[in-house]
Amino acid sequence: MSTTIFYFSGRGNALYAARMLAGKLGDVQLVPVSKAMEEGADFSADRIGLVFPVIDFGMPGIMSRFIRKMDLKDRTKYIFAAVTTGGMPMGTMTQLESRLKKKGLKLSAGYYLVANGTQESLDAWHQKTDEIVSAVRDKKTQAIDNVKFLDKYIMTGLANRLAAVLVPNDDKKFFTDGNCDGCGICQKVCPVRNIEIKEGKPVWLHKCEQCGACFNWCPKKALQGKNLAARTYHLNPYVELKDFFID
Numbered sequence: 001m002s003t004t005i006f007y008f009s010g011r012g013n014a015l016y017a018a019r020m021l022a023g024k025l026g027d028v029q030l031v032p033v034s035k036a037m038e039e040g041a042d043f044s045a046d047r048i049g050l051v052f053p054v055i056d057f058g059m060p061g062i063m064s065r066f067i068r069k070m071d072l073k074d075r076t077k078y079i080f081a082a083v084t085t086g087g088m089p090m091g092t093m094t095q096l097e098s099r100l101k102k103k104g105l106k107l108s109a110g111y112y113l114v115a116n117g118t119q120e121s122l123d124a125w126h127q128k129t130d131e132i133v134s135a136v137r138d139k140k141t142q143a144i145d146n147v148k149f150l151d152k153y154i155m156t157g158l159a160n161r162l163a164a165v166l167v168p169n170d171d172k173k174f175f176t177d178g179n180c181d182g183c184g185i186c187q188k189v190c191p192v193r194n195i196e197i198k199e200g201k202p203v204w205l206h207k208c209e210q211c212g213a214c215f216n217w218c219p220k221k222a223l224q225g226k227n228l229a230a231r232t233y234h235l236n237p238y239v240e241l242k243d244f245f246i247d
């Protein structure tokens with residue numbers, strides 16, 4: 001039985017999760033959401049997986065836009081999600097469920113994978129992904145957890161919505177220090193083509209997802225900024241730079 005997993009990842013955790021699921025499930029096509037947005041998505045597989053991180057208490061903007069564009073004729077298609085989180089997912093899964101519902105689609109099962117920067121948290125994914133794979137293989141449905149009012153309506157409902165408006169322009173706070181040598185790696189890893197190199201320096205185009213890829217992959221650590229994406233240096237230890245090149 002075939003599966004297509006659409007993923008979005010800035011610092012490798014969601015990519016690692018998607019690969020783990022693909023390896024255990026078999027017959028899986030892994031597709032970056034940014035590529036599917038540019039080239040069109042094929043939903044003909046028997047099962048559809050969505051793998052992405054929690055950003056600002058909810059879904060990253062690109063995932064919301066992807067769901068809005070999802071053109072899936074078969075409304076009974078089995079759709080599952082694996083969402084990586086630093087430990088504060090709030091109402092992300094119910095948000096995803098309701099976005100899919102608006103498209104006439106059903107989130108059959110949704111799981112969180114916690115990555116808090118420790119190796120122990122990633123080690124725990126082996127067991128958790130076994131659980132996900134066994135449920136997905138049998139196309140098991142699972143009620144999406146009901147979360148607290150505050151998490152669902154204030155943190156995800158309001159804060160994430162506000163973030164969706166503010167975040168694209170937050171790259172106005174990004175800048176390079178004197179160590180930038182114009183290598184262009186930041187441009188090559190930005191999943192939404194938000195960076196151009198002009199006169200040997202990166203220039204941001206204000207459609208940022210705050211994924212943190214450019215900061216983390218800059219070999220000179222030359223990128224600076226005043227927000228969360230800029231402050232958190234952490235890369236999943238099982239991914240490589242070449243995994244993030246978008247072309």
Ligand SMILES: Cc1cc2nc3c(=O)[nH]c(=O)nc-3n(C[C@H](O)[C@H](O)[C@H](O)COP(=O)(O)O)c2cc1C
Pocket residue numbers: 008009010011012013014015052053054055056057058084085086087088089115210211212228229232236
């Ligand atoms: C800008 C930013 C905002 C984040 N916001 C949240 C959040 O609200 N709740 C949470 O649990 N984790 C949050 N995280 C942590 C990520 O969800 C977590 O590190 C995830 O595993 C990253 O996946 P990736 O490595 O595939 O990008 C945030 C990370 C970044 C960079």
Ligand code: SF4
Pocket residue numbers: 176179180181182183184185186187200201202217218219220221222223
């Ligand atoms: S990756 Fe770093 S050094 Fe290379 S162009 Fe970008 S900011 Fe400059």
Ligand code: SF4
Pocket residue numbers: 010171189190191192193194195204207208209210211212213214215229
């Ligand atoms: S500019 Fe940097 S933080 Fe923003 S989407 Fe691109 S890689 Fe991610």
